[in-house]
Amino acid sequence: xxxxxxxxxxxxxxxxxxxxxxxxxxxxxxxxxxxxxxxxxxxxxxxxxxxxxxxxxxxxxxxxxxxxxxxxxxxxxxxxxxxxxxxxxxxxxxxxxxxxxxxxxxxxxxxxxxxxxxxxxxxxxxxxxxxxxxxxxxxxxxxxxxxxxxxxxxxxxxxxxxxxxxxxxxxxxxxxxxxxxxxxxxxxxxx
Numbered sequence: 436x437x438x439x440x441x442x443x444x445x446x447x448x449x450x451x452x453x454x455x456x457x458x459x460x461x462x463x464x465x466x467x468x469x470x471x472x473x474x475x476x477x478x479x480x481x482x483x484x485x486x487x488x489x490x491x492x493x494x495x496x497x498x499x500x501x502x503x504x505x506x507x508x509x510x511x512x513x514x515x516x517x518x519x520x521x522x523x524x525x526x527x528x529x530x531x532x533x534x535x536x537x538x539x540x541x542x543x544x545x546x547x548x549x550x551x552x553x554x555x556x557x558x559x560x561x562x563x564x565x566x567x568x569x570x571x572x573x574x575x576x577x578x579x580x581x582x583x584x585x586x587x588x589x590x591x592x593x594x595x596x597x598x599x600x601x602x603x604x605x606x607x608x609x610x611x612x613x614x615x616x617x618x619x620x621x622x623x624x625x626x
Contacts, residue, residue, distance in 0.1 A: 464558060465556075467523075467549075467555045467557055468555060470547070471514055471516050472516065473523060474517050477510075478493075478517045480493045480510065480512060482515055483512035483588070489592045490589065490592075490593075491588075491589070492512075492526075492590075493512040493587070494526040494529045494542050494586075494587055495508065495510055495588065496508070496511055496583065497509075497582070498519045499582075500580060501578070501580065510588075511525075513526050520580060522546055522580060524544060524546050524547075525545045526542060527544065527545065528542070531586075539566060539567065544561070544562075546562075546575055546582060547559050548577075561582075567585060570583035
């Protein structure tokens with residue numbers, strides 16, 4: 436019994452120290468000048484920068500403003516940084532599996548947020564892989580915004596049959612209707 440009490444006392448004493456070590460580190464900071472050029476307009480696939488093999492890639496993403504409940508569809512071309520509301524999103528690359536395999540779009544993306552007082556320092560909110568088939572797997576954890584991958588545009592001049600627009604209807608991203616629009620339509624139909 437005394438060994439068990441000693442072990443519990445040792446764990447209780449070490450608890451605060453262990454909790455401090457396990458606490459998440461402060462968010463990484465990045466300088467705005469370290470990001471690719473920031474587009475101040477809606478991006479299109481034509482903005483995508485070709486890699487060393489001439490392949491251009493652009494990510495189709497969805498976003499949710501949790502305050503207004505509005506959803507948006509936007510494009511994030513590789514080689515540029517785009518704005519979604521307050522966030523700065525940089526797509527580094529995207530891959531689409533061939534049609535004969537299980538469908539999957541994988542995107543490496545970095546999401547940063549400028550501090551409220553302005554300046555060149557940005558807070559890195561997310562840096563990692565997102566998957567279109569599992570949007571909740573590696574999701575952006577933000578109190579106001581959700582961001583997820585819908586698909587990927589790829590243009591490979593060396594392989595014209597590999598040009599893909601996965602998970603996307605039409606060439607241009609479009610704003611999706613919000614819940615407010617749906618409620619207004621339902622109210623109008625009832626009158």
